[in-house]
Amino acid sequence: MLRGPGIAGLLLPALLFSLLCPKLAQTENILAIFSYTFGSSYLLITPFLKSLVQRGHQLTVISAVKEMPHIEGVHHIRVPKLDMLRQLLLDYDYDIEMSKWIEAQFVSEYFYNCSKFVLEDPGVQELLHNASAQYSMVILEASHTDALYGFSQHFNAPLVGIAAFGSAWNIDFLVGNSAPSVYEPMSALGYSPGLSLMEKWHNLIFITEERLVERFIYLPGQIDLYKQHFSGVSASIHELRRKFSLILINQHFSMGRVRSNVPNIVEVAGMHLAEPTHPLDDELKKLLDEAEHGVIYFSMGLQVLDKWLPPGMINTMLAAFQQIKQQVIWKMNNPAMANNSRNIYARSWLPQREILNHPNVKLFITHGGLLSSIEAVHYAVPQLCAPLFYDQFQNTKRMEQLGVARRLDVMNLSPDAVVKVIEDLVYNASYKQNARYLSQRFHDQPMSAMETAIWWTEYILRHKGADHMRIAEQEMSLMQYYNVDVVSVLFGRIGLSVIIVLFLGWKLVSLVTRNLEYRFNVPMVR
Template sequence: MKSHFIVGLFLAISVFTPSCSGGKVLLFPVDGSHWVNMKVLIEELHSRGHSITVIRPSSSWYITENSPLYTSITIADEFSESDDFFEEYLFKVIEIERGDASGLSFLKIQVDLFSMLSKAHDMSCKMVSVILEDKMLVKRLQDERYDLVLTDPALAGGVILTHYLKLPLVLNVRWITSGEGHFALAPSPLSYVPLPGSGHTDKMAFTQRVKNVLFQSFTFFQDRFVVGPHYDALIDKYFDYKTDIVSLLQAADIWLMRTDFVFEFPRPTMPNVVYMGGFQCKPSKPLPADLEEFVQSSGDHGFIIMSLGTLVRSIPADMANDIASAFASLPQKVIWRHLGDRPSTVGNNTLIVEWMPQNDLLGHSKIKAFVAHGGTNGVQEAIYHGVPILGVPLFFDQFDNLIRIQERGAGKILKLSEFSRHTFRQALQELLGNTSYRTNMQKLSSLHRDQPMRPLDSAVFWIEYVMRNKGATHLRSEFYKMPWYSYHSVDVLLVLFTVVAVFVFCTVAIIRFGNGILTEHRWLK
């Protein structure tokens, strides 16, 4: 009887649980911190029996050629160590922000940003061109009969390749070629949906809404004149129909969005958007013995960690000395990931490391605060573990991420333009001394964990859903195929206006004609 029950239970589970036998995934990632969270998806897909092929550039920082998780295809690219434009851009931003906060400085930063973005997208397009020119490689990719392409559209080479191969497309996304993904996909009323870079929340006064509208012009300029031309050239060369990169993005089957509404401000969305904010987060593991000994030596004061992310190798020496000096004045122990020259003002309470197990440290019982640049991965891990943040935003989306944390009372922002030894120490002391920051962050942590299923499980479900159903076109709006005047109902409004105008004109004409006849009739009398 027991054996029959177990067999019956197994059959029931097999019938009612969606399954997907080992599929074939072609993956076109973006390097750096974006690869860190893409690798989480790879590990989960591999554990479920899927076969993964990763296309990587030969100059990749983090994407290794040999891995037990995937097979790689390495593409020669033109990147060299002298092209370290991220660090160059960072130093320019710090110099401008700390020296000149005028409108001219803002324009300088924008020009440098546009230049850097143009170079990055140009490199991505050249890599795709190398692939498409290699007929043997293209045939190999076609013969493999992949179930889908999974790509990060911050650099959209993978989007171009997907449409060329005519495969279903899943995006691991928050950022696309010209801004935040929602703005290309879902209705985004500028009255309460802040644009990236505006520094606003969803509660905007009139002047802030004016600024929000003006910021849209920067996004339009970036898409039309900075980024778009690189992809337009590829499309014109390799596609037999007219389109653009934004339309190709909008045609994706599923958008795996690396955010959720614990973190994000409420806004309209679409049915093919799957929210997986914090999907990379996991319970902490025990620390290495040396780190555990160091944090335990902090006693009741606890410890602080600081990291400015994977892209930042160093910061100006005077800024590093100010940070080290402020840390030295605190009773807490400090673990600081810093790859530059050792500051001369480092105190005995500070341990400088080249790498640290950030997730495990954030989950430690003695952690008191996280000093961070505001990257999505670090912010989500801080939410998961309930650790308040002192944010020092440097570039890209970091200020926008941190403004969402500050608005909810779970952290504090220290702008580069306000940064000094004194202000940094003061901000740290406020974060550590005011318990409301920790309480509010722990509330966010509780909300984040209160879900019907893990974000990672949800993400993988929808990837497998696309495999099982050969796409998800029924969830995708076809609005991107409409001309702009139809999308905004300009043609409808013009027709209605014409009808009303003709009606008014005819009515006036009839009245005047009638009055003329009456006048003539009276004159004849």
């Protein structure tokens, strides 16, 4: 007669399963909102979201239609208007020499529309009016779309941010960091290295202007959207801006960006490297394998269009490449312009990580975007950087300081100058040696970037927002946050010092005056 396994036989496998797979016992509902309109940012977050799904969590993801890939097991809410906004940007004639204030107005309007299109989407509105919808966490881009912070208050869920482009003073503000890195602006247009006293003053003024831009140009529109779509919540947008439980930053100190981070800032540079690479096709592999003098890979990233490059840059680079021995593999929008050259192979899309991983690649010519910089460090490839926008200038400066890169001034190019700097980077062994050391340093971490990101995200879930990680300044009022008492003490000390100096100066002048009167017996006019 057949017998069942019995109570003990059922309990033991269940116990072992719960011990070996604790993730299934702690799964949560998570809402992720990303208003990105370009693919590079989705390269960063897609593997992160996939990992959360693999851990057993239930995800609802609000995103663009085309750029965000489908993730099995995720409830996707697509926002078609984000793709329309992307097309408007592609059609925009961006001027690399525009002033910071004009740039700020353009960027402010862009992010206003990002928030607006998300909040007005019918699928999103249905979610907001669904009384049964409950979430244990809200994940979104940390900066520039502040109106979306209202999802956290609406669902009474901890707020987790992702800083896809690294950190700056605005991220420090969100986590209440009272010791921000003043040398780290959001935009590098007109920003200097800050070596001299005058440059430091210039940079202080520069970042003060950025704060004014945020307060008077960028924030008002976000506040209006927040009040319109989250009228039932009690917290103001200024309170929510200081409520982040965690911000994952796409940077790492090993790459020359040491910062005074607070506990709820976690560095996860290289998180996107968890995604499997695209393999080389036979044609590309043959080209890389058989390049006698090595290969130079040239890409200005996923987002930069050829029409946004400075006039004449493409022709200058073509003329320079014809003077070198190396095979050039070039990612460009119009490959027909370059494919007639003897040593240039061009495509509109290329498997960048697999190319950089090939041992025959000698140099990466790049725009200095953060993901590209991280990949070059990961694969130990020297860089020739041609920065155009935003963080690309700061990324380039750090790579130069680390001895793995040189910079091209895209507004002042000549074929001979390009050839000279390429030959220096290819034939000077120090660049490759420095790149290898930097790569080793970058890899020397206790956990991978993805493991770190997932561990801390689930830490916030386990501890219901982990308020104990947030420093007290995040709970302060605006006046308290700006440390009016400290400023008063500071200026009090400065004022006291000035009074003391003036008093001593007056006493010194009085002493000299009396000595002169005594010596010449002539009363001095006072």
